[in-house]
Amino acid sequence: MKELAEKTAFVTGAASGIGLGIATALAQAGAKVMLCDIEEAALSEAVVQLKRTNVDVDSVRADVSLKTELQAAAEATTARYGKVHILVNNAGVVGSGPYGTWTDAAWNWTLGVNLMAVVWGIEIFGPLIERHGEGGHVVSTASIAGLISGSSIAYNVTKYGVVALSEGLRLDLAPRGIGVSVLCPGFIRTQITSSGRNLPSRFAGAFREPPPTTGPLAEARARIRERVAQGIDPTYVGELVREGIENDWPYIFTDNEFEPFVEMRFAAIKQGFNNIRGRTPKR
Ligand SMILES: NC(=O)c1ccc[n+]([C@@H]2O[C@H](COP(=O)([O-])OP(=O)(O)OC[C@H]3O[C@@H](n4cnc5c(N)ncnc54)[C@H](O)[C@@H]3O)[C@@H](O)[C@H]2O)c1
Numbered sequence: 001m002k003e004l005a006e007k008t009a010f011v012t013g014a015a016s017g018i019g020l021g022i023a024t025a026l027a028q029a030g031a032k033v034m035l036c037d038i039e040e041a042a043l044s045e046a047v048v049q050l051k052r053t054n055v056d057v058d059s060v061r062a063d064v065s066l067k068t069e070l071q072a073a074a075e076a077t078t079a080r081y082g083k084v085h086i087l088v089n090n091a092g093v094v095g096s097g098p099y100g101t102w103t104d105a106a107w108n109w110t111l112g113v114n115l116m117a118v119v120w121g122i123e124i125f126g127p128l129i130e131r132h133g134e135g136g137h138v139v140s141t142a143s144i145a146g147l148i149s150g151s152s153i154a155y156n157v158t159k160y161g162v163v164a165l166s167e168g169l170r171l172d173l174a175p176r177g178i179g180v181s182v183l184c185p186g187f188i189r190t191q192i193t194s195s196g197r198n199l200p201s202r203f204a205g206a207f208r209e210p211p212p213t214t215g216p217l218a219e220a221r222a223r224i225r226e227r228v229a230q231g232i233d234p235t236y237v238g239e240l241v242r243e244g245i246e247n248d249w250p251y252i253f254t255d256n257e258f259e260p261f262v263e264m265r266f267a268a269i270k271q272g273f274n275n276i277r278g279r280t281p282k283r
Pocket of ligand 1: 012013014015016017018019036037038039042062063064065090091092093094113141142143144184185186187188189190191192193194195198228231
């Protein structure tokens with residue numbers, strides 16, 4: 001999509017951080033933007049602030065981990081703007097903790113917001129984008145943790161899922177004139193480390209115990225908080241996403257910090273192939 005002016009975008013998790021950065025960049029490029037989020041007050045405030053710059057934006061509240069609410073948000077978007085061209089599946093939560101702290105509720109919350117909402121977003125908005133024949137673009141926010149896995153396993157599972165979904169979908173949607181990108185950010189200065197503020201009540205009991213205040217886990221959490229607090233400006237990420245949409249980038253990265261770790265993973269996979277190279281599989 002070379003020309004974003006007068007196109008319509010729907011952005012989830014748009015009340016804060018990366019989503020707000022993306023909504024801002026798209027609106028500044030002349031797109032009409034429907035901001036969607038679970039956090040009503042932050043959403044209204046974001047729209048008030050954006051409207052001060054004379055852009056055409058509106059908002060709809062939805063818990064994207066509920067398909068019916070996402071469907072209703074899509075209906076609100078077409079009622080407000082008619083056509084939709086760009087879908088940004090961005091809402092996300094850190095969710096479940098490391099091995100030993102897992103609960104079904106925390107897994108379901110993480111899977112619901114980070115992965116199933118992306119599946120449903122595509123299911124619901126794909127046909128709306130196809131319908132007008134003007135083409136479009138789908139961007140989904142994974143993470144660098146969608147390419148290298150560490151201890152936040154549930155989070156990483158969902159982010160690997162978003163990468164897999166985007167890679168496959170790119171092939172399916174190209175002949176239909178719809179581009180697909182996956183955003184894999186490093187550390188970005190957002191409110192992601194306080195995602196618990198948006199835990200829907202149906203996932204009550206997700207965390208058996210309060211997080212530790214001392215020990216290695218507490219130290220690791222503190223380090224991540226510090227990296228996020230000192231992270232990249234989400235407005236800059238929004239501008240990269242706009243560039244990614246305009247140029248149909250398959251992967252949108254924010255920086256090169258973790259590139260050596262991705263290379264190490266590729267090397268480990270290659271080693272796996274080398275271990276059995278030259279053998280004839282028994283059939
Ligand atoms: N900040 C980082 O360092 C970083 C790095 C890699 C990936 N990400 C990803 O970026 C995306 C955006 O997160 P962020 O860092 O801007 O954090 P953020 O907390 O600032 O923003 C996330 C937004 O999603 C919304 N949200 C949460 N649950 C929701 C739900 N059920 N329905 C609708 N909206 C919901 C929140 O209200 C919030 O406005 C996430 O997918 C996250 O996993 C962030």
